[in-house]
Amino acid sequence: MVREAEPLRAAFFQVDGQVFQKAVDYPDVELARYDLTFSQDPVQDAYRLASSIQRTVMPFSGPLFKFVLLQTRVDEWYWFVCCHHIVIDGIGLAFVCHRIANVYSAMASGAPISPGFFGSLSDLVDTESEYEASTDYLDDQTYWAGNLPPESEPSNRLAHAVERPEPDQSSAAVQLDPSTVAGISALSRSLGVRRSSVITAACALLVRGFGSEGPEVALDFPVSRRVRPEAQTVVGMMSGVVPVVFKASPGSAVADF
Secondary structure: OOOOOHHHHEEEEEEOOEEEEEEOOOOOOOEEEEEOOOOOOHHHHHHHHHHHHHOOOOOOOOOOEEEEEEEEEOOEEEEEEEEOOOOOOHHHHHHHHHHHHHHHHHHHHOOOOOOOOOEOHHHHHHHHHHHHOOHHHHHHHHHHHHHOOOOOOOOOOOOOOOOOOOOOOOOOOOOOOHHHHHHHHHHHHHHOOOHHHHHHHHHHHHHHHOOOOOOEEEEEEEEEOOOOHHHOOEOOOOEEEEEEEEEOOOOOOOOOO
16 A cells, blocks of 8 residues: 555755755555553553554655554454644545455455555646646635734734643544534534534634634635545545634524524
8 A cells, every 4th residue: 555655755945945856665564563452551551552553753755654553352353543734634544444444355365465545746746736726726826815814913822821732742632512513413403504503603703702803714624635536546645724704793582604
């Protein structure tokens, strides 16, 4: 799978101040194995070890991926995949995991392995280059130039309200109350929108309530940039961030907002 997923094997380097990437061949991909069966709490140790691996810096010279098996019982294993975000996004990672599962299943059952389908690193670069040379790019540039939040407005980062973790640490998982989740689902059904829209609206109202000086609230919103057919099979990093701007009036009802 690593051989097939060429963009995953990218390494990054500089020449005369310019950044380049190239695919590196890794004939021997490590699959680290940890036996946690003798631990008093093997599952907790597995998560702790995975978190430690996740915080380990990956050099841009590569490899920018790591695969780990953690055995917690005689008949139970955890499979951990850790990749640098510069070479892969969430959709690409799903491609990787499904491909590994398919290859493993074929090998385990003695069936032939289906052909690979991933696009190459040059496919990824060509797709981006063609877009930047197209009229679509100019249209998008014109749109965003006219719709970005004004730079003169104050930036509310909620630094005083939220204690942020260290840059190399992931934020702790938060378990929402079941009644809250049920309420979000009910409201999304009644309004005919996705649950993510309801949650985003709630975040915007919270930011507005924390002391935004005007009615506008801007959220950085992650989006997929896989808008062209040829990008649908590339195992690479094709995500972006766009500002979502809301006008939140203090007197508006939540459902109306």
